[in-house]
Amino acid sequence: MGKGNSMTYNRLTRGVRNALLTSLLASPALAAQAQQSQPPAPAQAEAIELDRIVVTAQSREQELKDVPIALQVVGENVIEQTMAENLGDLDSFVPGLSISDDQPTQAGFKLRGLSTGDFGIGTDPTVGVYVDGVYAGRGGGTVLPFLDVERIEVLKGPQGTLFGRNTAAGAVSIVTKRPGNELEGRARVRMGNYGKQYFDGMLNLPAGETTAFRINAMSSQTDGWMKDAATGKPLDDGRNWATRAALRWDIGDNTQMLLSWDHEDLDQRSRPAIGIVALPPAPDVPPVPADPARYQDPFGHAAYTDVPDNDETRKFDGATLILDHAFEWGHLSSMTSWRTFDTYNRAEEDGTNRRELYLDTINIEDNTTWYQEFKFSGNTERLDWVAGASWFQEKASQSSVVDLTSDSINTAAAGLYGMPLFGMLQQAADFYGIPVQLFGHPWRESYDNTVDATAYAAFGDVIWHATDKLNLTFGLRYTRDEKKFTWFNDYHRADALNQALQTLEQYGVLPQPVPCEALGLCAMDEDGDGLIPIDAAFLAGFDLAFSDPVSMANKGVTNRARNAWSDWSPRLVVDYHPSEDTMLFASVAKGYKAGGYNVFSPGAAFDNESVWNFEAGIKRDLRELRIQYEASAFYYVYDNRQAIRLDTSADIPRYVVSTSDLTARGVDFSARWQATDRLSMDLAVEWIDSTYKDFVTPDGIDLSGQPTGEANLSFAAGAAYTVPLGAYGDLMFSARHSYGGRGRCNSGSSSQGNCGRYATFTIGEERNRTDLYLRWRSPSTQWSVAAYVNNAFDNRYVNGLYTYGTTVVGTTAAGISEPRFYGMELMYRF
Numbered sequence: 001m002g003k004g005n006s007m008t009y010n011r012l013t014r015g016v017r018n019a020l021l022t023s024l025l026a027s028p029a030l031a032a033q034a035q036q037s038q039p040p041a042p043a044q045a046e047a048i049e050l051d052r053i054v055v056t057a058q059s060r061e062q063e064l065k066d067v068p069i070a071l072q073v074v075g076e077n078v079i080e081q082t083m084a085e086n087l088g089d090l091d092s093f094v095p096g097l098s099i100s101d102d103q104p105t106q107a108g109f110k111l112r113g114l115s116t117g118d119f120g121i122g123t124d125p126t127v128g129v130y131v132d133g134v135y136a137g138r139g140g141g142t143v144l145p146f147l148d149v150e151r152i153e154v155l156k157g158p159q160g161t162l163f164g165r166n167t168a169a170g171a172v173s174i175v176t177k178r179p180g181n182e183l184e185g186r187a188r189v190r191m192g193n194y195g196k197q198y199f200d201g202m203l204n205l206p207a208g209e210t211t212a213f214r215i216n217a218m219s220s221q222t223d224g225w226m227k228d229a230a231t232g233k234p235l236d237d238g239r240n241w242a243t244r245a246a247l248r249w250d251i252g253d254n255t256q257m258l259l260s261w262d263h264e265d266l267d268q269r270s271r272p273a274i275g276i277v278a279l280p281p282a283p284d285v286p287p288v289p290a291d292p293a294r295y296q297d298p299f300g301h302a303a304y305t306d307v308p309d310n311d312e313t314r315k316f317d318g319a320t321l322i323l324d325h326a327f328e329w330g331h332l333s334s335m336t337s338w339r340t341f342d343t344y345n346r347a348e349e350d351g352t353n354r355r356e357l358y359l360d361t362i363n364i365e366d367n368t369t370w371y372q373e374f375k376f377s378g379n380t381e382r383l384d385w386v387a388g389a390s391w392f393q394e395k396a397s398q399s400s401v402v403d404l405t406s407d408s409i410n411t412a413a414a415g416l417y418g419m420p421l422f423g424m425l426q427q428a429a430d431f432y433g434i435p436v437q438l439f440g441h442p443w444r445e446s447y448d449n450t451v452d453a454t455a456y457a458a459f460g461d462v463i464w465h466a467t468d469k470l471n472l473t474f475g476l477r478y479t480r481d482e483k484k485f486t487w488f489n490d491y492h493r494a495d496a497l498n499q500a501l502q503t504l505e506q507y508g509v510l511p512q513p514v515p516c517e518a519l520g521l522c523a524m525d526e527d528g529d530g531l532i533p534i535d536a537a538f539l540a541g542f543d544l545a546f547s548d549p550v551s552m553a554n555k556g557v558t559n560r561a562r563n564a565w566s567d568w569s570p571r572l573v574v575d576y577h578p579s580e581d582t583m584l585f586a587s588v589a590k591g592y593k594a595g596g597y598n599v600f601s602p603g604a605a606f607d608n609e610s611v612w613n614f615e616a617g618i619k620r621d622l623r624e625l626r627i628q629y630e631a632s633a634f635y636y637v638y639d640n641r642q643a644i645r646l647d648t649s650a651d652i653p654r655y656v657v658s659t660s661d662l663t664a665r666g667v668d669f670s671a672r673w674q675a676t677d678r679l680s681m682d683l684a685v686e687w688i689d690s691t692y693k694d695f696v697t698p699d700g701i702d703l704s705g706q707p708t709g710e711a712n713l714s715f716a717a718g719a720a721y722t723v724p725l726g727a728y729g730d731l732m733f734s735a736r737h738s739y740g741g742r743g744r745c746n747s748g749s750s751s752q753g754n755c756g757r758y759a760t761f762t763i764g765e766e767r768n769r770t771d772l773y774l775r776w777r778s779p780s781t782q783w784s785v786a787a788y789v790n791n792a793f794d795n796r797y798v799n800g801l802y803t804y805g806t807t808v809v810g811t812t813a814a815g816i817s818e819p820r821f822y823g824m825e826l827m828y829r830f
Contacts, residue, residue, distance in 0.1 A: 638664075
């Protein structure tokens with residue numbers, strides 16, 4: 001159910017509408033003046049050709065049309081025209097790619113229907129993200145600001161042979177610009193609605209013929225588009241700044257060094273949560289669990305938060321050293337990388353500002369990785385080859401925290417056990433005149449994990465030019481992953497409450513006998529009278545969030561595990577060129593992802609993932625028609641796929657890692673067309689049918705044969721039209737539209753809150769987004785002014801539900817998509 005906010009359309013769009021109309025009305029007059037002031041054009045002007053895209057998807061520089069891989073490239077022009085600041089702003093324009101970045105410190109990637117939500121350090125990503133060939137690691141360090149990005153290559157299907165670990169679904173390769181030999185610079189300022197302010201700058205400084213520096217900086221901030229209905233304060237404001245510096249040094253004629261450093265500082269509000277359960281007047285509470293049939297439309301619901309510091313922060317640093325030496329027979333390169341980040345994310349879960357319903361979660365991560373790769377490459381008349389070895393190390397810690405209050409614990413106890421524990425004790429204290437207060441106290445539970453992971457790999461990939469038209473490629477990678485993991489489930493912290501309970505014990509109010517059946521603890525009934533004495537010590541050991549039997553049995557104990565996994569990942573490709581402008585290809589490739597651990601269940605480990613992908617396609621480059629297109633059909637079988645799910649089979653929900661088998665078949669298509677010298681167009685489409693082969697959820701739901709939730713169809717299209725204005729420069733208008741089909745829900749979708757139809761809204765409905773961009777550029781191309789509108793038609797959707805409090809305090813919250821954004825941009829280049 002897309003929501004168009006028509007009542008505020010004039011207010012939201014007045015500024016950009018006036019700019020667009022002024023520019024469009026002025027352009028014919030400017031064009032006419034330009035035609036009058038220009039000399040006649042030559043009789044035969046040289047036509048603009050379709051640009052040639054060079055990629056490094058196969059660890060070699062090749063034209064896009066010659067790479068036998070399903071591959072989509074996002075260029076610098078698309079980044080500029082959509083005002084994209086990171087990968088999360090671009091995924092809708094790459095069919096098959098989905099990035100959940102509403103919490104950038106816990107971002108998740110999905111490609112061709114395959115994903116692993118990066119919730120815990122016990123699992124690894126399924127989609128690998130690389131920056132200049134360096135593995136970016138976990139989601140917390142992947143959705144970073146764009147700084148001097150030249151292009152983004154999205155490789156679909158397993159890329160284990162060439163890219164390595166954790167690319168079972170594919171890889172996203174970000175390529176930045178290198179320092180050049182020309183003095184150049186750029187300054188850009190952008191202002192938009194909702195208090196948007198953005199600045200970035202670049203300076204390229206050559207130092208002689210062999211050395212050059214390139215420095216970038218950016219700053220971005222917003223006042224946010226959602227406010228607390230009670231306080232009027234923003235719920236999603238924030239700022240972000242980042243820098244990048246790179247040094248290129250040509251050490252002699254055959255050796256080059258590239259040293260780069262990146263830094264980012266993110267400080268924003270954590271994602272808002274809109275409560276969608278109708279609340280009775282305080283102090284009454286809603287029924288537990290919440291009834292999905294009575295959920296209210298989040299677009300008509302007020303938003304609140306009472307989380308004291310609901311912030312999401314990240315500090316990131318990374319350094320990379322690349323050395324390349326050319327021999328007569330080929331190249332030897334070394335790549336050394338260090339990356340580290342610290343994140344903090346405290347999120348509202350109940351979607352209310354009621355103390356008796358209070359629930360928030362905190363994710364704290366500290367992550368450091370080292371990566372070293374040596375690569376040899378070369379070619380002969382009949383062979384192109386690349387081979388190498390790599391080493392990767394990760395040391396990470398994670399704290400998963402659940403915050404409640406003694407009030408919300410009382411609400412949960414009443415709903416779960418039929419006994420408002422602290423309410424009964426408070427009544428007794430008041431009756432006897434005991435000066436204690438059991439309500440209004442904080443209650444914190446936490447689970448701590450660490451991982452020490454090391455991965456070794458060796459790989460080789462050879463292209464044999466069997467004939468002038470036929471090429472055969474064989475690649476193979478061996479990977480070994482070793483992991484050491486720890487669990488520590490701490491006792492809850494509620495110091496002020498515990499002191500009050502000890503006071504009640506001193507006055508003889510505690511212990512109180514409680515029926516053991518109500519608590520499900522009759523195994524602790526030693527005298528067989530059906531009662532358990534509840535005293536201060538018992539309540540000090542009582543937990544709510546991490547209360548499953550295994551976790552409770554290991555309270556206050558550090559558990560350790562150590563495992564290793566290894567794999568051989570081959571790929572075989574045949575490509576045939578019947579003519580100079582056509583390539584046919586077929587391939588089979590295996591993907592691999594290491595096994596791991598369930599962060600909330602001591603000792604729980606699972607095996608590695610594997611996927612076999614079969615693909616066949618065609619690529620054509622029709623230069624005379626200025627058209628380039630590619631199409632491929634794929635089929636994959638995925639075994640032991642790891643997924644993080646919320647287990648709702650028990651009264652207290654908990655996140656678990658489940659494994660499943662699935663299959664999918666689909667088609668990818670993309671095309672570029674330089675229709676005229678002024679008009680260019682592009683189109684990308686993906687159709688996929690993804691179903692579970694064998695899967696029973698932790699809730700006991702059999703999803704075998706059912707869809708995985710992935711929509712069948714998605715596409716993106718764009719067009720850009722340039723009007724030359726002669727002495728007045730030029731005017732360029734672009735429009736881009738993306739479409740995501742309706743999600744194919746299954747029997748377990750509603751418990752996860754990511755797909756389903758409710759009384760007043762739908763999750764997983766088809767989505768549309770349209771971006772518009774109008775730019776004037778000076779004749780010297782140094783100055784440009786642009787107006788932009790993102791999500792021009794203000795299409796709004798429910799992204800998903802936050803159901804952690806559904807069975808605990810009777811609340812469910814929703815997340816919604818962003819509104820229309822618009823603004824102006826001024827840029828200067830030299």
